[in-house]
Amino acid sequence: MHRSKMGSRSFIYEGILICLCLLMMSPCECEEQIPLRIKDSGIKPFGREDTGLIFYVTAQNQGKEPLNLKAAMHKCCLLESPEDCESMHLIGGKKVILSPYDSCNITLMFVNLYLIDRIGYCQVDAIYNKSQAIRHQINFNTTASYNSWFASDLQGYPDCGSPDEDRLNRCTPVDCVVKYNGFRNVFNDKTRRCEEVPPCISGAAAGNTPTKVYLKEFNQCRDFDLALEEEDLNYMAGSKASSDLEILDVMQIKHYKCHHGHQNDKGKGCICDTGWSSEGSDESQYEPLTGTYHMCNLEIAYHEPPKTIDIHVLIVSL
Ligand SMILES: *[C@@H]1O[C@H](CO)[C@@H](O)[C@H](O)[C@H]1NC(C)=O
Ligand SMILES: *[C@@H]1O[C@H](CO)[C@@H](O)[C@H](O)[C@H]1NC(C)=O
Numbered sequence: 001m002h003r004s005k006m007g008s009r010s011f012i013y014e015g016i017l018i019c020l021c022l023l024m025m026s027p028c029e030c031e032e033q034i035p036l037r038i039k040d041s042g043i044k045p046f047g048r049e050d051t052g053l054i055f056y057v058t059a060q061n062q063g064k065e066p067l068n069l070k071a072a073m074h075k076c077c078l079l080e081s082p083e084d085c086e087s088m089h090l091i092g093g094k095k096v097i098l099s100p101y102d103s104c105n106i107t108l109m110f111v112n113l114y115l116i117d118r119i120g121y122c123q124v125d126a127i128y129n130k131s132q133a134i135r136h137q138i139n140f141n142t143t144a145s146y147n148s149w150f151a152s153d154l155q156g157y158p159d160c161g162s163p164d165e166d167r168l169n170r171c172t173p174v175d176c177v178v179k180y181n182g183f184r185n186v187f188n189d190k191t192r193r194c195e196e197v198p199p200c201i202s203g204a205a206a207g208n209t210p211t212k213v214y215l216k217e218f219n220q221c222r223d224f225d226l227a228l229e230e231e232d233l234n235y236m237a238g239s240k241a242s243s244d245l246e247i248l249d250v251m252q253i254k255h256y257k258c259h260h261g262h263q264n265d266k267g268k269g270c271i272c273d274t275g276w277s278s279e280g281s282d283e284s285q286y287e288p289l290t291g292t293y294h295m296c297n298l299e300i301a302y303h304e305p306p307k308t309i310d311i312h313v314l315i316v317s318l
């Protein structure tokens with residue numbers, strides 16, 4: 001009875017011993033360790049005047065050999081519905097040589113005029129010795145209150161309620177083309193967001209007549225025959241239009257941007273600072289995609305009156 005108890009106990013000890021051995025052996029099996037370690041990452045502090053977000057990855061060389069290191073963007077997405085993984089693109093990622101046991105920052109840059117109010121993530125590859133890479137995700141949130149480094153900078157510029165309304169510019173719509181690099185070109189007044197323009201492709205072209213039309217007010221494609229009603233056709237043909245069919249205001253001005261001035265009391269125009277005026281030609285000052293009309297962007301130049309005396313002298317001497 002006693003002996004058999006001892007036997008089972010030694011069996012257990014043996015088991016424990018084997019486990020310990022396996023545990024001790026496992027590090028040896030991973031001798032081919034990844035020489036690169038990501039210690040930290042993020043975006044660098046930025047201010048109101050900056051025009052680029054700098055993403056950094058702090059990498060450490062854990063190996064005994066130097067490493068040729070560079071960074072490249074895998075993908076960048078803005079967390080929205082639907083997710084936008086197209087409009088943000090990072091550049092840079094210059095190559096560096098990282099000595100054994102050393103750490104350094106490899107950086108990538110997103111260049112844009114609109115840096116604040118972006119929430120999303122970028123996946124960055126830290127590529128060493130040309131072919132091997134570690135993929136790392138950097139989350140970002142440039143909502144004003146989240147970033148203490150410009151929170152004070154933005155005092156007096158309240159949140160507009162939509163990230164596509166520029167809080168630094170009296171909540172006028174951002175320039176969608178610039179903010180989203182051409183991927184979301186229209187400001188939708190209902191959603192107050194920059195949206196993608198649908199491609200209104202007419203089906204197999206029956207002659208040269210388009211079968212689809214684009215309606216800017218809705219940022220939608222419509223079938224040509226449904227978009228135009230009989231009433232519209234009568235109107236265009238010059239026949240009597242129904243009384244409530246009013247001429248569409250071609251320039252649907254929704255916002256005034258007073259570059260060197262301020263909005264008048266009614267909010268329907270600008271009072272320009274001295275020395276500034278508005279361009280005479282209407283079309284060139286109107287941005288149809290956002291319905292924004294630019295004013296006070298023409299500097300009035302003063303020319304010194306010509307020195308008539310000099311001219312007289314010149315004539316006399318001739
Ligand atoms: C990486 O490349 C460098 C320079 O070509 C070389 O000196 C080093 O041994 C390589 N490191 C590894 C881990 O292969
Ligand atoms: C990397 O950049 C961060 C943020 O600017 C900084 O705090 C850190 O000291 C840098 N690390 C190295 C190794 O340069």
Ligand SMILES: *[C@@H]1O[C@H](CO)[C@@H](O)[C@H](O)[C@H]1NC(C)=O
Nearest residue numbers: 119141142143144145146147
């Ligand atoms: C981003 O920061 C804002 C402000 O602090 C916070 O309200 C929001 O929840 C954050 N969003 C994410 C996805 O972290």
